[in-house]
Structure formats: C-alpha cells, structure tokens
Amino acid sequence: xxxxxxxxxxxxxxxxxxxxxxxxxxxxxxxxxxxxxxxxxxxxxxxxxxxxxxxxxxxxxxxxxxxxxxxxxxxxxxxxxxxxxxxxxxxxxxxxxxxxxxxxxxxxxxxxxxxxxxxxxxxxxxxxxxxxxxxxxxxxxxxxxxxxxxxxxxxxxxxxxxxxxxxxxxxxxxxxxxxxxxxxxxxxxxxxxxxxxxxxxxxxxxxxxxxxxxxxxxxxxxxxxxxxxxxxxxxxxxxxxxxxxxxxxxxxxxxxxxxxxxxxxxxxxxxxxxxxxxxxxxxxxxxxxxxxxxxxxxxxxxxxxxxxxxxxxxxxxxxxxxxxxxxxxxxxxxxxxx
Amino acid sequence: xxxxxxxxxxxxxxxxxxxxxxxxxxxxxxxxxxxxxxxxxxxxxxxxxxxxxxxxxxxxxxxxxxxxxxxxxxxxxxxxxxxxxxxxxxxxxxxxxxxxxxxxxxxxxxxxxxxxxxxxxxxxxxxxxxxxxxxxxxxxxxxxxxxxxxxxxxxxxxxxxxxxxxxxxxxxxxxxxxxxxxxxxxxxxxxxxxxxxxxxxxxxxxxxxxxxxxxxxxxxxxxxxxxxxxxxxxxxxxxxxxxxxxxxxxxxxxxxxxxxxxxxxxxxxxxxxxxxxxxxxxxxxxxxxxxxxxxxxxxxxxxxxxxxxxxxxxxxxxxxxxxxxxxxxx
Numbered sequence: 311x312x313x314x315x316x317x318x319x320x321x322x323x324x325x326x327x328x329x330x331x332x333x334x335x336x337x338x339x340x341x342x343x344x345x346x347x348x349x350x351x352x353x354x355x356x357x358x359x360x361x362x363x364x365x366x367x368x369x370x371x372x373x374x375x376x377x378x379x380x381x382x383x384x385x386x387x388x389x390x391x392x393x394x395x396x397x398x399x400x401x402x403x404x405x406x407x408x409x410x411x412x413x414x415x416x417x418x419x420x421x422x423x424x425x426x427x428x429x430x431x432x433x434x435x436x437x438x439x440x441x442x443x444x445x446x447x448x449x450x451x452x453x454x455x456x457x458x459x460x461x462x463x464x465x466x467x468x469x470x471x472x473x474x475x476x477x478x479x480x481x482x483x484x485x486x487x488x489x490x491x492x493x494x495x496x497x498x499x500x501x502x503x504x505x506x507x508x509x510x511x512x513x514x515x516x517x518x519x520x521x522x523x524x525x526x527x528x529x530x531x532x533x534x535x536x537x538x539x540x541x542x543x544x545x546x547x548x549x550x551x552x553x554x555x556x557x558x559x560x561x562x563x564x565x566x567x568x569x570x571x572x573x574x575x576x577x578x579x580x581x582x583x584x585x586x587x588x589x590x591x592x593x594x595x596x597x598x599x600x601x602x603x604x605x606x607x608x609x610x611x612x613x614x615x616x617x618x619x620x621x622x623x624x625x626x627x628x629x630x631x632x633x634x635x636x637x638x639x640x641x642x643x644x645x646x647x648x
Numbered sequence: 649x650x651x652x653x654x655x656x657x658x659x660x661x662x663x664x665x666x667x668x669x670x671x672x673x674x675x676x677x678x679x680x681x682x683x684x685x686x687x688x689x690x691x692x693x694x695x696x697x698x699x700x701x702x703x704x705x706x707x708x709x710x711x712x713x714x715x716x717x718x719x720x721x722x723x724x725x726x727x728x729x730x731x732x733x734x735x736x737x738x739x740x741x742x743x744x745x746x747x748x749x750x751x752x753x754x755x756x757x758x759x760x761x762x763x764x765x766x767x768x769x770x771x772x773x774x775x776x777x778x779x780x781x782x783x784x785x786x787x788x789x790x791x792x793x794x795x796x797x798x799x800x801x802x803x804x805x806x807x808x809x810x811x812x813x814x815x816x817x818x819x820x821x822x823x824x825x826x827x828x829x830x831x832x833x834x835x836x837x838x839x840x841x842x843x844x845x846x847x848x849x850x851x852x853x854x855x856x857x858x859x860x861x862x863x864x865x866x867x868x869x870x871x872x873x874x875x876x877x878x879x880x881x882x883x884x885x886x887x888x889x890x891x892x893x894x895x896x897x898x899x900x901x902x903x904x905x906x907x908x909x910x911x912x913x914x915x916x917x918x919x920x921x922x923x924x925x926x927x928x929x930x931x932x933x934x935x936x937x938x939x940x941x942x943x944x945x946x947x948x949x950x951x952x953x954x955x956x957x958x959x960x961x962x963x964x965x966x967x968x969x970x971x972x973x974x975x976x977x978x
Binding site for chain 2: 569571
C-alpha cells in the first residue's frame with residue numbers, strides 16, 4: 311500500500327530584493343511514491359531541494375502546485391481535524407539537534423509538551439511513563455539519567471536520539487529524517503543509522519532518509535529505493551542496487567563515480583566520469599529544460615529546452631532526453647570485488 | 649635522514665595543562681614523514697591528529713605544550729628543531745617551508761580584502777614580490793593549478809565565491825611561497841561530493857608535479873583510500889599503525905584499523921558487511937593503563953590491559969602498536 315503519493319509537485323519561492331521580487335523555482339514536477347513500511351533515500355548535493363521536499367512532505371511548507379496524497383487522501387482538501395492528524399502522523403527529524411531542542415528546557419519538558427498537546431486526557435504519571443518508554447526505546451538508558459539534563463549537557467549522538475524519541479512519542483506513520491547524522495561524530499553515526507533501521511523493522515515505520523552522503527544509502531535502505539535530486543528535480547529514481555551499481559542519468563553517474571570507496575585498489579582503478587564544469591549552477595538561472603545541460607558531456611542543443619519527462623523503465627525512472635545514448639557506467643566494472 | 653624524510657616526530661608528548669588536570673593529547677609519538685607523496689593521519693575527532701601535526705608549525709594553541717620530545721624539519725640547511733625557532737626565523741619558516749590549509753579554511757580568508765590583495769600582502773612580507781609582472785604571472789600559475797579563472801577570482805571578495813572555489817583559493821594560497829610541506833587539515837569536509845573528488849584530483853596532481861609533501865589529516869577512510877601514499881592511524885593520542893596505503897588496507901592487521909575500515913559504509917557494501925566498533929570513543933581524561941583501544945578491542949588480553957604496546961616495525965615500513973604482533977619481547 312502506498313502511504314504517500316506525490317504528483318506534479320512544484321515549489322516556487324518568492325524572494326524580495328531591494329526593489330524587485332524574484333521567483334525561484336526550487337522544485338519542478340516532482341513525482342514520488344512511498345510504500346507503507348519502506349525506507350526511501352532522497353539524495354542530492356546542497357541546494358538541490360531535498361530538504362524543501364522533506365518539509366513539504368511533513369506539511370511544514372505548502373507546495374505551490376501539485377497534489378500530495380497521504381493514505382490515498384488528498385491532503386489539500388483536508389479539514390482542520392484531518393490536518394492535525396496528518397501533522398501528527400508525519401514527523402520530521404532535523405539535521406541540527408542542538409538547534410532543534412530548546413536550550414533552556416530540560417529534556418523532560420521537551421518530551422512532555424508534545425505528548426500532552428496531543429493527548430489532553432493523559433495524566434502526568436502516564437506521560438512520565440511514556441517519556442521513559444520512548445527514551446529507552448532509542449537507547450538512552452537509564453532514562454532517569456537524561457530527564458533532568460539540558461541539551462548542552464548531552465553529546466551530539468544523544469541529542470539526536472532525544473529528537474528521535476520526541477518524534478516517536480507522537481506515534482507517527484512516516485518520518486522524514488533530514489541528514490540525521492551529518493553533525494555527529496563519525497564513530498557514532500553508524501549507531502544512529504542502526505536505530506533508524508531498527509525502528510523501521512520493529513515498528514514498521516516508513517522513513518524518508520534525506521542525505522548527501524551516498525555511502526550510507528545502501529546501509530540504511532538495503533534493498534529499498536532511492537531518488538537522486540539535482541537542481542529541484544528528481545533525475546533518477548529506482549531500486550538502490552540499480553541506481554548505485556548501474557546509474558543511467560549522467561548526473562547520477564558523475565555523483566556515484568565521485569564517492570570514494572574505502573579500498574585503495576577499487577578506488578584507484580574505478581572509471582572516472584568527466585563533467586564540463588564543476589560548479590553547480592545558480593538555481594535562479596536554471597534553464598527550463600534539463601538543469602544538467604551546462605555540465606553534461608552528452609547534452610545537445612535541444613536539452614536546455616526539453617520538456618521534462620520521465621523515461622527509461624517502469625521500475626527505474628530517469629529524467630534525461632538522451633537516455634538511450636548514455637554509455638553505461640559501473641563502479642565495479644564487470645565483476646564484484648570481494 | 650633528510651634525503652628520504654622531510655620531518656620527524658621524536659617521542660613527542662603534548663599535554664593540555666590546566667589548573668587542576670592535564671590532558672595528554674599526544675602520547676609519545678614518533679614518526680618519520682616521507683619526502684614527497686601524501687601521508688595521511690587518520691583518526692576520530694579527539695585522536696590528537698591536528699594537535700600533533702600543528703607542532704610542525706609551532707601552532708599548538710595554549711594551554712597545549714610539548715612536554716617531551718621534539719619535531720624536526722629537514723630543511724635545505726640541515727635539521728631544524730621546530731620548537732626552537734623564534735622571531736624572524738620562525739616567521740620565514742612558516743609558509744615558506746611549511747604551510748597549511750585549515751579545516752573550514754573558507755572562513756580563514758579576510759572578508760574585507762580581495763583575493764589579490766591577500767595574496768600580495770603575504771608574498772610582499774615574505775619578500776617574494778620581485779615585480780608586479782612576476783607576481784601576476786605567479787598568480788596565474790597558481791590559479792591555473794587549482795583550475796580557477798584568474799580574471800574572475802583575483803578581484804573577488806570571499807563572499808563572491810562558492811565554498812569549493814574558496815577551498816581551491818586556500819590551496820593556491822598555501823602553495824604561494826613554494827613550501828616543501830603542506831598540511832591539509834580536513835580540506836574538503838564541508839564540500840559536496842563532486843567538488844570533493846575534483847579538489848582531491850587536483851591535489852594529487854599538484855603533489856606529483858611540484859614534488860611537494862602533503863600531510864593529510866582526515867577522519868574519512870574513503871579519502872585515505874583515494875589519495876594517501878602512507879597512512880598513520882591515530883587513536884587517543886597514539887599511532888596504532890603506520891604503513892603504505894595498500895598494505896594497511898590489504899592486511900588490516902591492527903584491530904582498530906580493521907574496525908575503522910569495516911565500520912565505514914560504502915556504496916558497494918551491504919549492511920551485513922559493515923560492523924560498528926563496539927563501545928564509546930575514548931575519554932582522554934581517563935585512559936586505561938594498557939592499550940588505549942583495549943576496552944573496545946575484540947582480541948584484548950590480560951597483557952593488553954596491563955601494558956601499553958609500543959609502536960614497532962612488524963615488517964619493513966609497516967609499524968604496529970599491538971601485542972598481537974611483534975613477538976614476545978616488549
């Protein structure tokens with residue numbers, strides 16, 4: 311069953327300069343379906359719109375156009391009660407755990423407030439029990455050690471766990487995790503990712519994992535699917551093993567070939583992908599057609615004016631006009647190195 | 649010595665001395681740095697890599713202090729004891745012999761000066777400006793090396809450039825006075841993947857072409873696999889293993905090295921091939937008596953708990969600090 315269906319979603323921000331208003335088209339015709347209980351990765355470099363899309367999914371931003379269906383219902387036509395329900399069911403884990411927690415509140419009250427706000431009838435003791443339950447669920451044991459702490463007294467990894475506990479306390483169906491590990495110590499990253507995977511497996515939570523770090527995608531998503539974004543578009547979408555091992559879109563190929571592999575023999579012998587330019591163009595000056603035109607080795611004159619559409623196969627979607635002409639790329643060459 | 653190596657750490661111990669306690673950030677570190685090539689120091693945050701290497705520039709910030717041992721730089725005029733340099737000699741040594749690209753170096757550029765002025769100032773005070781023409785030519789050369797358009801960059805202020813461009817400016821800056829040794833402290837941490845790879849390709853090319861030595865500090869195993877020739881693995885202020893990159897990754901002898909490599913996610917590894925290192929990162933205020941990695945090590949024995957293993961040459965050019973290797977003698 312599909313928990314979320316996004317169709318033809320567009321987002322335009324209007325910024326005000328000193329004497330002019332500027333329209334920036336940050337998301338273009340996004341189509342995305344998320345199955346109940348899957349972990350899906352949303353991957354892209356800074357400025358590609360992945361966080362904006364995450365905020366739209368969680369209802370923190372309203373899209374300019376397009377439809378979003380949650381459990382089959384269009385969320386634009388929901389009434390106040392449904393809106394509240396949606397806000398509760400879809401939760402967002404922020405990147406910067408320090409900024410996401412009120413610095414003058416103890417962990418206890420950071421967790422108490424959202425539970426109380428959503429369960430008016432619960433007694434204090436019941437809420438306390440819930441807080442302990444969720445803190446222990448995310449590995450903060452014993453919970454009593456953490457209740458009276460302020461955010462600055464915890465490590466980055468612990469704060470991230472508090473954020474996850476807070477989100478879980480609302481019993482969401484879908485969690486959008488925006489770069490949950492980018493600000494914590496390297497050696498603790500894996501354990502936070504493990505926690506997310508565990509929540510998915512134990513509670514059946516659907517998770518959208520937003521990241522710029524491709525190395526972690528396969529670890530988190532496993533056999534699931536991923537979407538690669540570039541300048542406001544999803545340029546490639548499909549099963550992780552297809553997208554990573556046989557990327558088709560020239561941008562995905564360049565991205566995958568740039569990720570370093572922790573093995574000097576493979577890393578130094580893998581094929582390289584060249585680009586015309588290293589700089590990501592300014593999204594304000596992006597052409598109406600394929601946004602990758604300026605940097606793409608295979609681009610022709612018609613690419614910049616191409617009407618964006620999805621091609622390739624049903625399971626592996628690629629947004630490229632010349633998709634048939636792009637030579638294949640495989641990180642490992644022919645065979646898998648052991 | 650000075651032929652094969654460019655610098656040596658000799659039993660160097662660095663403490664951060666505070667009123668009540670002192671922290672041992674670097675513990676009895678000895679290593680010879682090969683001339684030419686890229687030597688990587690890899691370790692988690694707090695492993696002491698930046699503190700140790702800063703000693704090469706006399707750059708350990710107070711209250712840090714070298715309490716034992718020394719750093720030697722092999723210059724054209726023989727051995728230099730870096731800690732003994734003073735005044736004008738130190739000023740010239742820094743940047744002319746050894747320079748550094750700092751972590752988040754994008755914020756080390758002066759926001760109120762154009763790139764050209766910043767380069768000119770540095771070159772001028774080091775007496776490296778013979779004529780305007782020669783200097784301009786040098787700028788062109790430098791920016792060409794890092795693939796920046798000199799006409800676009802020279803009159804620009806830092807805020808007019810992207811993060812990747814600023815990072816490349818900083819690399820060019822570090823090369824301005826033709827140093828023999830350049831320290832690169834997490835040079836690409838804040839950058840996007842494609843830019844990151846591109847900058848490293850340029851660095852590797854520069855390294856070969858100019859025959860300058862790079863010391864690369866990083867926590868990223870992937871980058872070590874990509875760029876380094878020699879690798880020193882650091883943990884809690886000590887070197888755990890040192891070898892050339894192929895031996896290190898190929899053999900994975902030291903349990904910490906193995907843990908570090910096996911815990912690194914990669915696009916070609918599935919979840920079952922990745923296992924985290926158990927336990928918590930070390931607290932350098934409270935290190936165990938024996939091997940600092942002992943509490944997290946799967947092969948920890950009685951001896952490891954009692955006695956700290958010394959860094960010993962296990963095979964030519966391959967040094968390990970672990971009781972599992974190196975015979976019986978301590």
